[in-house]
Amino acid sequence: MPKITYIEHSGKEHIVEAPNGQTVMEAAVKHAVPGIDADCGGACACATCHVYVDAAWADKTGEAGSMEQSMLDFANDVEPTSRLSCQIKISDALDGLVVRLPKSQH
Amino acid sequence: MDRLLLRPASVYAEENIALLTSLKAVWIDRASKKVRVEGGRELSYDALVLATGSRPRKLPLAGADLAGVFTLRTAADIDAMKPLFVKGKKLVVIGAGYIGLEAAAVARTLGLEVTVVETAVRPLARVTSPEVAGFFLDEHTRQGVRFVLGGQPALIKGTEHVTAVGLTDGMEIPADIVLAGIGVNPETTLAQHCGLTIENGIVTDAQCRTSDPHIFAIGDCAARPISFFDNRLCRLESVHNAIEGAKIVAAAITGGKPPTLEAPWFWSDQYDLKLQIAGLFNGYDHIVFRGVISDRAFAVFYYQGEKLIAVDAVNKPAEYLGAKMLIQTGRSLPRDVIADETRPMKELVASAK
Known part of the structure; x- marks a missing residue:
């Protein structure tokens, strides 16, 4: 199964194995990675699963869709590689993906 | 089905939470602070949270x-x-x-x-x-x-x-x-039997505390005062309300920092339409459109006098999030300003007082 590394704002790392098809948000929530709230459960309705995709992986995860981009516009501390992790589906191509978490989701 | 679970069962064990499923609570003994479950076993508590939902x-x-x-x-x-x-x-x-x-x-x-x-x-x-x-x-x-x-x-x-x-x-x-x-209907049977105050749901204060200070109630079964709605008692049936109640109670019990309260929010997906709602529209006297209905992407802002109180946004996430932010920070925008589509929502929100 692909491995995903989540780096908390404090620098603490969590390495999680997740099946293809699950989202980066779901894998974090299921392993209780702190810092991803995902209040709406993945409906792209709350913008509380904001992550920064590591620059080396930004091409592979693709770009935010228009709905997602509009939501991101209102998230805190947005950077060029900001994404909503509920919109990134895990696949073999993302094995090794590194995402960093913002200071706060609210 | 696994995808629907909020957390896999393993997380509870890791966090030292004893999760007892398929076990019905039948009685709350407030005097001795015990919950009796089916089969006669009793669980004692210092704090009890009722999250019994609705039917x-x-x-x-x-x-x-x-x-x-x-x-x-x-x-x-x-x-x-x-x-x-x-x-x-x-x-x-x-x-x-x-x-x-x-x-x-x-x-x-x-x-x-x-x-x-x-x-x-x-x-x-x-x-x-x-x-x-x-x-x-x-x-x-x-x-x-x-x-x-x-x-x-x-x-x-x-x-x-x-x-x-x-x-x-x-x-x-x-x-x-x-x-x-x-x-x-809120599931209030247990609360009723032990004499807690009920009024369209188990009544709580802003900390989700019921009429018994050792018992809290959250989610669909409970009604708490909502600051964004003149502190009126509301029994909100929503994901946001359930999550926020849980955070409030966890902070109240552990003495932790209480969460920043959000304006109530909701959503509904129908066909390719995503309706996103923030605030409570009850009592509005004016509405303002941003965008037009025929585009199938528009927002309707609800005002009470000069105050923005709610938004219904259809395929307009920026308008939804912008209005939500304004409502939960107690800010507003003049009605003619918010309707001006030539200015992006983010810019308008930044200019609001």
Whole structure:
């Protein structure tokens, strides 16, 4: 199964194995990675699963869709590689993906 | 099914949480601070949280127990309904709230014949304005849903399985499946038996504390004062309310930092439409449009005097999030300013006082 590394704002790392098809948000929530709230459960309705995709992986995860981009516009501390992790589906191509978490989701 | 769980079972063990499922609490002994569960065992507590949820209302009609008549609350409800959701089958939805309309959208997409019966003269009457309700009525009609507005169901017909819904005016609507989406009742039995204050839900203060200081109540079963609504007691049926209540209680019990309160928020997905709602629209006296309905992407802002109190945004996430931010920080924008689509929402929000 692909491995995903989540780096908390404090620098603490969590390495999680997740099946293809699950989202980066779901894998974090299921392993209780702190810092991803995902209040709406993945409906792209709350913008509380904001992550920064590591620059080396930004091409592979693709770009935010228009709905997602509009939501991101209102998230805190947005950077060029900001994404909503509920919109990134895990696949073999993302094995090794590194995402960093913002200071706060609210 | 695993995807629907908030957390896998393993997380509770890792966090030292004893999760006792398939076990019914039957009695709360407030004097000795104990909960009795089925089988007679007693669990003692320093703090007790009631998160008992709500139950869908059943149709108070003859024939409501026939096969093919459903309410919608649990995964088991969906499992039971799913084999009947086949192209060409006739579905009658009773109640044009969010549940009813979302079910109608799914059914139409799968090719069922769908009729929605609603006692009010418009759909979504309890939860939105006539303008937004009219838009959803038009969208569903365009998708082939038939509406009987102002229709009063009188009985469900059939011998073993439902065959039709009869209305009080004699109209009969053939049905293979009937889905009642007529609201929920808070599950307050335990709280009632131990004498907690109930008023359309278990009454709590802003910390989710009931009339017993050692007992908290959160989610659909509880009513708490909402600061964004003049501290009026609200029993909100929403994901946001459930999560926020849990955070408030966790902070109150552990002495941690209380969460920053959010303006109540909701969403409803129907066809390719994402409706996002922030705030509570009750008591509005003006509405302002941003965008036009015919684009199928627009926001309706609700004002009470000069104060922005709520937004309904259809395929307009920036307008939703911007308005939510304004409402929860107690800011507003003049009505003519918020309507100005030449200025991006983010810029408007930044300029608000």
